[in-house]
Amino acid sequence: MADQLSELKAKDAAVYQAILQEEKRQQSHLELIASENWTSLAVRQAVGSVMTDKYAEGYPGKRYYGGCEYMDVVETLAQDRLREIFHAEYVNVQPHSGASANTAVYFAALKHGDRILGMDLSHGGHLTHGSPANLSGKFYQVRHYGVDRQTERMDMDSIRSLAKDFQPQMIVVGASAYPREIDFEAFYQIAQEVGALVMVDMAHIAGLVAAGLHGSPVGFADFVTSTTHKTLRGPRGGLILSTPEWGPKLDKSVFPGLQGGPLMNTIAGKAVAFGEALTEEFRIYQAHVVENARALAQGLMERGLRLVSGGTDNHLLLIDVKHSGLTGKVAQARLARVGLTVNKNTIPFETEKPTVASGIRIGTPQITTRGLGQNDMAELADVIAAVLQAPQDQDPDPYLARVQALAEAFPLPGI
């Protein structure tokens, strides 16, 4: 990348250095954060293009500014490809982020003070699903469902009774730290029984859904939202899918309801990423993401670690590090010392503050993009288990060397 940035290097050495250092960090560490990925050079070139300079408020063919003919080309490409990936009828590619996509749906479909039922943050839900710290928890009345204490999975019967009792206007489905398949059809049935709308937020699993490796929410939800940068492997952003009758309201809710001009460079990057998501290579990649997560989970459990729900069906796993005598915070710091980037995460029935937490979340999307395969998952499991189970004063260097050997064997593609 250094030679692509010669102008930046000459004009702004401080920013250039930070970017170069970040590139080196990504290259030399294994990024195990479940919500991250590594975009193709084609996506990054689109995002770094002149498309960033253009104002294009409105939608293709209906812009408030002149000179939008090529904006219409890229936004229409993004829309058409997105429709094709998920077999959706209405699409909106303008949300700046996953959070914006969710907020736009709430604005389109709910009134201030309406009731929403969403997954508990500490059980794997997301801040935008009704956390008191988020607008969704301030504008709406919220109740939360969680997982069953024994199985650590969603229990549809208890969610049904909660829905019957609470009578929500909307049920929000989806999670940021749930390692199991979600039964969208069951949620939809419950929503029918109580007369609620359903929003599925598939931010984490969109890539798996695109590849047919997780059941699709399309057909079982009034609204589907997602990020574009997690398993879907596009630029940082959001999207909305729905049925045509909601189209006019959703369009207005995104712009001018919530946002101003769309980030057209990001939309160009989304178009490129959606094109990639339609290929056979992408489907194979997602299959490897899931296989790697399963192999890593197996390797960790064989070495005595406890995984929430006893394994994974998707791209992520949650390790209960309290079971190994640590906190999430300490586990995250220990793994950082050996070149593994993870995030501490609350686990169901958490007893620590979120800033300490009892778990860590690990995902395979980014390392699978680098090309690591199932054999490498055994090596990785060995390092993670040894580092988490070792005494506090253990020397990290031998483990750091093993992680660096993996990072060197699998350089990030496209640099």
Ligand SMILES: *Cc1c(COP(=O)(O)O)cnc(C)c1O
């Ligand atoms: C990541 C995530 C979001 C938010 O995405 P941002 O782009 O960071 O706003 C929303 N919902 C879920 C379930 C997520 O995992």
